[in-house]
Amino acid sequence: MNAGLDLAAASYLVVAIGSDPLTAEVAQSWIAEAESVAPTTLVVLDSMAAQPDREVLADMLVRARVGVRVLIAGGRYDVLQALAFAREHGTLAYELDSRVTHERDLPVYCAHCRGTHRVAATPGGEVACPGCRRQLEVHEHHSAVLGSYLASAAQARELTS
């Protein structure tokens, strides 16, 4: 993604999530380019794991009109969650662009406790579930609807009795 700004837009919504300096840098460069094309709004959030932040983003998306392009920058967890959130609010793939500024975290969906959690892991690796404490294997299976990777008990196949 981020092959360049979609210049057909009638407006832009730039969403910067988290405190990574690169996130701010990416958002700044988007704004500089977008502002010369169409009205541009910036929203800065701490984390997609925080309910008040999700409400702020929901409010922005509800107020947005068709013609908008939504540009999302942040860590991997926040970007994948924000993309799913934007899709849930009616945004199409053509209207979304994103830039992952670090891969220190990952959204995983635990098949057992059925929660989506922010974990320090990578697809293919293992991690303890923050919800049910099972040791999870993170599968290379991303759900665009949930904005997370599927994870299931790493030792499930080894149980014999």
Added chain:
Amino acid sequence: MTAVAVERGGSRHLHPAYETAARHLRVVRVVHLTETITHFDLADPGGGILAAYQPGSHLIVSAGEKRNAYSLVGDGLNPTTYGISVMRRGDGGGSDWLHDNVTAEDLLEVEGPRSMFAPILGQRHALLVAGGIGVTPVLSHARAISRAGGTADVIYSYRPGHAAHLEDLEVLAEQPGITLFAVTTVDETLALLTDRFADQPLGTHAYACGPMAMLESYQQLAATAGWPKARVHLERFAAPEQDPGSPFTATVASTGQTIDVPSGVSLLQRLVDHGVPVPSLCRQGVCGECRIPVRSGDIVHRDLVLSDEDKSRGDAMLCCVSRGSEGSNIEVEL
């Protein structure tokens, strides 16, 4: 309770409400909506249930020598009648024939319903745009949205004295969430389209049916307002004139037969001439009936049905208008 399987000719479904093959329906009501537009309600002669349909679907009606597609105006849910509104064109075609020959109690041969203009699942709001007799599928969409408790902005552009179904739309617009904008001039229509395209919530899909010039403006204004094509849907009832095209050849994959297609003759016509049956209806690249699978070849797509993605895949074509590039060979999967 005794279950009786009903014999239905050729249908794999036992329940009559799945019947969409060619069959006769009885005209149960004829209403003159305007000077040139007449509405016909059709029902099963045996009093049976009719197949449900997606909003924006059409029915194929045998009208004299012609088979024409007419949009159904209902919401499509559990219909007991199919309603079509037909405009007299004065060209001696099927629509004129229906006006001149059909009265209540007559039987008409129909096929379908078929869905070519369905609502997008998950749309959060709709912008519905009707021009003239193009109101028919738009009314179907509006009724379905109304029934589901959804929201829509409806634009209806008509010539004074030719406002078929305006009252039906006004009734729908009494419901909160459905807003009707009625206009009667081209300038008003363009201004209204510009205004409405600029103010639709994220997640809106737009649907339009009307004359070609209006649909052109609709697409242009949507693009100007930053709408991605995936949100901009339309149904045409007429296509632009095509040039005769270049000569090419077609190979029928199942038999290996190679057929010359000269300039000015369609691939469809040549296939039929050589005993390769291909169903067809509009023969102007609008209805999608003659879509055929293509194994290989350089296709010049000239239809108004396939999406840009479909066209770039190159594995299907509408053989009534689309052709091979000059001197090339198209291998068709027939």
